Amino acid sequence: MASLSRLRNFTTLILSATLLYGFFMLTPAAESETGTAASPSSVLKSRVLFVLMCQSQAASFHKQRCDLLRRHIEDQAKELKVPAGAETPDISIALAEDLVDPGIETFFYLPILAGNHTQLTQSDFVFFCHEETRMNLVGLLNQLAQYNSSKPLFIGSPLRDEGYYIVHHFSQSRHLYPFVYCGFAMSNGLITSLVEHFQVNKAKLGEYEFRIDPAYELASLISIELHLANLTALSAMCPRSVNLTDSCITWTTEMFRLPQCFPNSSAVSAVLNRTLFAVKTHQANFATVLSVVRDTWAKEAPNIIYYADVEDREIPTVACGVPNTERGHCDKLNRILHLLAESNNVSAQATNNADGSDKSNSSSALFDWFVVCDDDTLLSPSRLARLLACHSLSQPADSPLVVGEKYGYLSADGRHGYPYPTGGSGFALNRAALRRLTVEANGAGGIVVTRCGSAESPDDMSLGVWLRSLSVPIVHSHLLHQAKPVEYSPVLLRAQLPISFHKHLDLDPRQAYRDWLLDAGTDAASKPDVGSADDHKRDEL
Structure with missing residues (x-):
């Protein structure tokens, strides 16, 4: 449990002034769990904790x-x-990291609940926010006032699977789960029940090992x-940052769609040219598979190397x-x-130019970012460059950094296992991360950390072990996808401009690239049902 001294870091706002009665008339009263509408005045007595789920405090951009969200x-x-x-x-505001012990991975929510922090259990509602939630x-507050916080309540913008998907463990359940990026709420009744569960089952992995x-x-649990x-x-929690109405009480920013x-x-x-x-x-x-890369996104990548078991000078x-x-x-x-490290002089210590590029770059050190992916990865280099530019x-x-889609082989309390960047979706290492993994890859006692258990050990999971051992943070991006488009909720995909997908099975990969990743000069915001920045009706922070 986090020490008492860390409680001083929480932002607690005790609010006082004059609230017009019309505040309570913003939305229709909802039925409470007991069958009667909660009293409007209940909001005045409520204790609401906002938990900020930042992508990474180690990444300056996300911090x-x-x-800004705070x-x-x-x-x-x-x-x-x-x-x-x-x-x-x-009203209180806390970073997720402040609700757990140092070093505990909070990205997967469960370690926060397993931490049994008093700020969770003493709140009437806990509202989890993504950094791009507005x-x-x-x-x-008015909406939450309509519910009985002593009942176990889980409130959010709903998603539901239309099939059996690998990203959801091929589960046959059709339960709803929240679009977390516009926020979701848990009542005290639910928080208390979950904390009690984890007090008894702290080391339990839950239904899913991965x-x-x-x-x-979280919804499955x-x-x-x-x-x-x-x-x-x-429905008042709106997934998209466009076409909003006055009834939306939460939404996502344009930076969520694509930074x-x-x-x-x-x-x-310039960033793409240095990637x-x-x-x-x-x-x-x-x-077969590699020809798809060459026919599609490779044409947008000014610098690309195909690493294989044999040399082919025609491809090359x-x-x-x-x-x-x-x-x-x-x-x-x-x-x-x-090979990337040796050919790009990553042993040279680096500092930034004014535009964020690496001063150490010269004719022997041309690149700031190194993107590794599979030959059946479909991606948009220009969109990825927009993300990396930030x-x-x-x-x-x-400062070493790896950007990718974060998965985990972790226990529910976050104390055992490790996160890792999925290989199929592609991941990007900055020069400092590549240097740490190669030139500086020595752990305790001088032992080289970056060793494989066998040649067939999973490469992305092995990378996760190495990164944790070398204290290199993995920054998650929801725009990178380990599976095919059909494996994800259409609502989720329509709210973003995806950067990558993976796998060709039962798919026309060239068409999938055209449908989801090809920017036709004006960015894919011009595609149907995606929306554009011109439609944005809310102020961005």
């Missing part, structure tokens, strides 16, 4: 975005007014395993010196990382 809530809280003589709401605080989709797995509550669907940190495309092009793509392939795939490929294996590919990944602008060049 800045999380600071200010977004604080600024609205300061403007709240209450009727004369009424009690004010007790809200009408008055509307949200952590893939935190939202789905609450609804299916423990039978505590089904998700209460709240944009530079005002012009030339800066993003090297490394594609893992083998001879049997040259004429680079022989990495590792025989192909049926699965795992750990040795191949390890060798590719070292990190290049804010992250110190000597």
Whole structure:
């Protein structure tokens, strides 16, 4: 449990002023769990904890975005007014990391609940926010006031699977799960039940040994395993940052759809020109799978190397010196990382130029980012460059960082196991991370950390072990996808501009690339039902 001294870091806002009675008339009263509408005045006595789920405090870009979210809530809280003589709401804000012991992975939610922090159990409602969540605080508090917090309640914008998907463990359940990026709420009754469960089952992995989709797995635990509550669907929590109406009490920002940190495309092009793509392939795939890469996204990647088991001068490929294996590919990944490091002088210590590029770059060190992916990965280099540009602008060049889709082989309390970046979706290492994995890859006692259990050990999971041992943070991006488009909720995909997908089975990969990843000059926001920035009706922070 977090020490008492860390409680001083929490932002607790005790709000006082004059709130017009019309505050309570913003939305229709909902039926409470007992069958009668909760009293409007109940909001005045409520204690609401906002938990900020930042992508990574180690990544400067995400820390800045999380600071903006905090200010977004604080600024609205300061403007709240209450009727004369009424009690004010007790609103607290906490980083997820402050609710667990140091080093505990919070991305998958369960470790926060297993931590049994008093701020959770002493709140009437806990509202979990993504760093790109925005809200009408008055509307949200008013909505929560309609519910009986002593009942086990799980409230959010609903998603439901239309099939049996690998990203959801091929579960046959059709339970609802929340679109977490516009926030979701848990009542005190639910929080208390979950904390009690984890006090008895702290080391229990839960139904799933692998952590893939935190939202789905949290809902599965609450609804299916423990039978505590089904998700209460709240349509006023709006997934998309466009086409909003006044009824939306939460939504996502344009930065959620796809980060944009530079005002012009030339800066993003500069980042793309300083990004090297490394594609893992083998001879049997040259004429089939690899041809898709060459026909599609490779045309948008100015710097690309195909690493294979054999050299082919026509493609061309680079022989990495590792025989192909049926699965795992750990040795191949390890060798590719070292080849990239050797050919790009990553041993040179780096500092940033004003535009975020690496000052150490010269003719022998051309690249700031190294993207590793499979030959059946479909991706958009330009969109990825937009994401990486945000990190290049804010992250110190000597601070290692890996950007990818984060999965986990973790216990529920986060104390055992490790997170890892999925290989099929592709992941990006900055120069400092590549240097740490190669030149500086010595652990305790000088032992080289980056070793494979076998040539067929899973490459991405092995990388996760190495990164944890070397204290290199993995920053999750929801825009990278380990599976095919059909494996994800259409609502989720329509709310974003995806960067990557993976696998060709039962799919026309060229068409999938055109449908989801090809930007036709004006960015894919022009595609049907995706929306554009011009439609954005809310102020961005």
